Amino acid sequence: QNISMIMKKRETVIIFSAHSDDFVIGAGGTIAKYSEEGKKVLVFVMSYGEKSHPWMKDNVTKKFRSEEAFKASEVLGCTTTFFNLKEFDFKEEAKRKRLIKKIKEIVITEKPSKIFTHSDEDPHPDHRATHLLTLDVFDLLKKKPDVYIYSIWNPVSMKTLDVPKMYVDISSTFKKKLQALKLFRSQYQAILPLSLQTLFRNLKAGLKIKKKMGEEFYKIK
Numbered sequence: 001q002n003i004s005m006i007m008k009k010r011e012t013v014i015i016f017s018a019h020s021d022d023f024v025i026g027a028g029g030t031i032a033k034y035s036e037e038g039k040k041v042l043v044f045v046m047s048y049g050e051k052s053h054p055w056m057k058d059n060v061t062k063k064f065r066s067e068e069a070f071k072a073s074e075v076l077g078c079t080t081t082f083f084n085l086k087e088f089d090f091k092e093e094a095k096r097k098r099l100i101k102k103i104k105e106i107v108i109t110e111k112p113s114k115i116f117t118h119s120d121e122d123p124h125p126d127h128r129a130t131h132l133l134t135l136d137v138f139d140l141l142k143k144k145p146d147v148y149i150y151s152i153w154n155p156v157s158m159k160t161l162d163v164p165k166m167y168v169d170i171s172s173t174f175k176k177k178l179q180a181l182k183l184f185r186s187q188y189q190a191i192l193p194l195s196l197q198t199l200f201r202n203l204k205a206g207l208k209i210k211k212k213m214g215e216e217f218y219k220i221k
Contacts, residue, residue, distance in 0.1 A: 011038075012040045014041075017130070018047060022127070026118070029170025029213065031076045033173045044081050046130050117134035118130045118134075122152055122154045135221075163218045
């Protein structure tokens with residue numbers, strides 16, 4: 001009986017990610033830390049990102065991009081599920097697949113304390129679309145979790161200057177984050193500049209909390 005009570009009390013956190021590597025770049029250190037603390041971390045990826053390799057068949061790209069994400073998830077200690085939306089068409093695809101209803105049911109079942117999603121200031125349309133999908137689901141919930149945003153391609157956030165920030169000390173899990181990032185071999189052209197940008201961002205966030213490494217999030221709900 002005690003075990004079932006402990007299991008019931010286990011905190012759940014949900015991360016929404018537009019593509020297979022975004023959750024690692026934006027929140028990899030935090031995911032690893034939460035997982036080590038015994039939290040249940042669930043990642044939901046909107047798209048396989050098959051357009052990253054237009055010269056290959058979609059199913060081939062989907063296969064290796066999902067395999068990379070699953071291996072990275074093992075390193076970080078989370079479970080990852082793909083929704084298989086077509087890139088650059090999230091809004092229509094989500095409508096067609098009745099995705100908001102599906103996600104709402106997942107959130108109601110899992111009862112997360114926190115949800116992490118993309119920033120709406122990110123220049124990538126899929127990242128902004130993921131942000132809007134998250135808010136559409138949030139609006140339908142009676143019991144509302146806290147919602148935080150993470151940055152990928154936007155170096156600064158102008159809209160969030162007055163929004164509460166949350167810093168997570170990832171000094172002990174930054175190695176895992178890098179290890180997970182290195183698994184996205186298909187994305188080597190984007191991963192190198194993003195890794196450097198991530199390193200800089202995590203150092204900067206670490207300075208704010210007087211730690212070696214940190215991740216910074218904005219609480220929007």
